[in-house]
Amino acid sequence: xxxxxxxxxxxxxxxxxxxxxxxxxxxxxxxxxxxxxxxxxxxxxxxxxxxxxxxxxxxxxxxxxxxxxxxxxxxxxxxxxxxxxxxxxxxxxxxxxxxxxxxxxxxxxxxxxxxxxxxxxxxxxxxxxxxxxxxxxxxxxxxxxxxxxxxxxxxxxxxxxxxxxxxxxxxxxxxxxxxxxxxxxxxxxxxxxxxxxxxxxxxxxxxxxxxxxxxxxxxxxxxxxxxxxxxxxxxxxxxxxxxxxxxxxxxxxxxxxxxxxxxxxxxxxxxxxxxxxxxxxxxxxxxxxxxxxxxxxxxxxxxxxxxxxxxxxxxxxxxxxxxxxxxxxxxxxxxxxxxxxxxxxxxxxxxxxxxxxxxxxxxxxxxxxxxxxxxxxxxxxxxxxxxxxxxxxxxxxxxxxxxxxxxxxxxxxxxxxxxxxxxxxxxxxxxxxxxxxxxxxxxxxxxxxxxxxxxxxxxxxxxxxxxxxxxxxxxxxxxxxxxxxxxxxxxxxxxxxxxxxxxxxxxxxxxxxxxxxxxxxxxxxxxxxxxxxxxxxxxxxxxxxxxxxxxxxxxxxxxxxxxxxxxxxxxxxxxxxxxx
Amino acid sequence: xxxxxxxxxxxxxxxxxxxxxxxxxxxxxxxxxxxxxxxxxxxxxxxxxxxxxxxxxxxxxxxxxxxxxxxxxxxxxxxxx
Numbered sequence: 090x091x092x093x094x095x096x097x098x099x100x101x102x103x104x105x106x107x108x109x110x111x112x113x114x115x116x117x118x119x120x121x122x123x124x125x126x127x128x129x130x131x132x133x134x135x136x137x138x139x140x141x142x143x144x145x146x147x148x149x150x151x152x153x154x155x156x157x158x159x160x161x162x163x164x165x166x167x168x169x170x171x172x173x174x175x176x177x178x179x180x181x182x183x184x185x186x187x188x189x190x191x192x193x194x195x196x197x198x199x200x201x202x203x204x205x206x207x208x209x210x211x212x213x214x215x216x217x218x219x220x221x222x223x224x225x226x227x228x229x230x231x232x233x234x235x236x237x238x239x240x241x242x243x244x245x246x247x248x249x250x251x252x253x254x255x256x257x258x259x260x261x262x263x264x265x266x267x268x269x270x271x272x273x274x275x276x277x278x279x280x281x282x283x284x285x286x287x288x289x290x291x292x293x294x295x296x297x298x299x300x301x302x303x304x305x306x307x308x309x310x311x312x313x314x315x316x317x318x319x320x321x322x323x324x325x326x327x328x329x330x331x332x333x334x335x336x337x338x339x340x341x342x343x344x345x346x347x348x349x350x351x352x353x354x355x356x357x358x359x360x361x362x363x364x365x366x367x368x369x370x371x372x373x374x375x376x377x378x379x380x381x382x383x384x385x386x387x388x389x390x391x392x393x394x395x396x397x398x399x400x401x402x403x404x405x406x407x408x409x410x411x412x413x414x415x416x417x418x419x420x421x422x423x424x425x426x427x428x429x430x431x432x433x434x435x436x437x438x439x440x441x442x443x444x445x446x447x448x449x450x451x452x453x454x455x456x457x458x459x460x461x462x463x464x465x466x467x468x469x470x471x472x473x474x475x476x477x478x479x480x481x482x483x484x485x486x487x488x489x490x491x492x493x494x495x496x497x498x499x500x501x502x503x504x505x506x507x508x509x510x511x512x513x514x515x516x517x518x519x520x521x522x523x524x525x526x527x528x529x530x531x532x533x534x535x536x537x538x539x540x541x542x543x544x545x546x547x548x549x550x551x552x553x554x555x556x557x558x559x560x561x562x563x564x565x566x567x568x569x570x571x572x573x574x575x576x577x578x579x580x581x582x583x584x585x586x587x588x589x590x591x592x593x594x595x596x597x598x599x600x601x602x603x604x605x606x607x608x609x610x611x612x613x614x615x616x617x618x619x620x621x622x623x624x625x626x627x628x629x630x631x632x633x634x635x636x637x638x639x640x641x642x643x644x645x646x647x648x649x650x651x652x653x654x655x656x657x658x659x660x661x662x663x664x665x666x667x668x669x
Numbered sequence: 670x671x672x673x674x675x676x677x678x679x680x681x682x683x684x685x686x687x688x689x690x691x692x693x694x695x696x697x698x699x700x701x702x703x704x705x706x707x708x709x710x711x712x713x714x715x716x717x718x719x720x721x722x723x724x725x726x727x728x729x730x731x732x733x734x735x736x737x738x739x740x741x742x743x744x745x746x747x748x749x750x
Binding site: 185 | 696697700703704705708709711712713715721722723724725729730731732733734735736737740741743746747748749750
């Protein structure tokens, strides 16, 4: 049985295909369309999934969509009815798209991909819950979902047992932790649904000086349930996330791209601390009502790696699973698996142990691209010479573009479409920012470490949980190593590490080890292979283009090493595209 | 022949722009009518009768969690609502 999962029309559209309960392929549309956070119908992602399975659309038995459009429209209309006439502008801007596409999914499926069979509509938060639980290694787990908003739900508690997934409690729009975090993101001059992770990075520089003031905007109970004081917000009727009263309380909002002050850093720290406090309470309550010590966590808030790294310390949970694409893009995965296990009552047999579900390119395809484009390159004869050669380049502080195997599923580069460099060089963060990423200096770079060495360098949980493989946990770097790996140690002494296991990605793992043998540290800087404002690269062409437009020194695709210095730098100028 | 083709192409583009303009104007009028007559009237009547569509009041409760007692029926997944 083939089930095609689809999520789209809000942000980060994506598609996945499962066959008899096994994931075949999954990808975000942005990687193909080259539009960051592309929310349009995921044509290209669907085409890739079908091609990967070697089928056409007629072989797909069911399509599962990640939410119920009419229920969501009901919420949108309710907002306008409640907030009339203040909701005038959003009504004009949003309503046409509802009638043109969001409420016409069946027609779109018929016209754009020729699909005429049944469509299953799985509620948004149930899709989130399923996207974590059904691909987790747990037979039984408590399930927490938190995001901006689905149809009505913004937060749910649930429990999964075998094929059954049950929601136990909910909090509905407009009361939302995701929207609160987004409001502070907007207040700090960053983009909503894009830059929340910048607030997380900024938090490390601040003190939670505004924590008590922030408590005024949200009423939190001992069980973690909460209600926003909506006088401080305008997201439920306006184009802005926060109201004038919010600015009266906290001072004027920061304008985008202006200087970041200590106040802004303190605000970010306060928001992060408040979020953590609330979620720890929620988790303790969830444990109380389920008595299960395994947690599956999903929704955009589950991407807050700073919070995730503290969960075991502050809650009774002993094990955790977070799927690499825990945000809305991953809804398609949950919808497809929910349809298979819960609706069609099929047994579970799949665990997502790695994130490599996207497209890959063969050696022959890469060689043809290089030869056809007249690109100068060298090919390593064997694996050992490749590992030794590239490890030496990294040790010498060259910046390496790394395109190997199947592209990652989710927002993080995890060693398939990554930029690798030397974490022991104190200037590496600056070099990467100036030469490649063009991003804010306060944002840290992530360390990739071999899984068995993680506890040697990081003060993580005793058994580092699987989400660390997906770069979803932040842990303190051990104090005696902080000055040895300065480029991946954040100002607060933490690192958002990726633990790497050989069975997941042998070449990447061996590369880290080879660098360890040279430098004494089996750790690499791993940052996403893109420049600021662009999605992560997908194809060899994207990768070459990115290298030639930036200061990346070498590109390794399969065993082909391309030096930027050997090739004409006339492809394009990345500087003009360097924006969010 | 080339000039005729060019003329027809420009004419087609002009007509398309005009059609888009008409469509946008009609959409605008329809949306205005829907918002002020449809949404507006219902909203005013609802406000007069004390009906709320969103939980925007801030009445403190012991817990804000709402229990979900009912499990969705299998057939409900085939509906958009």
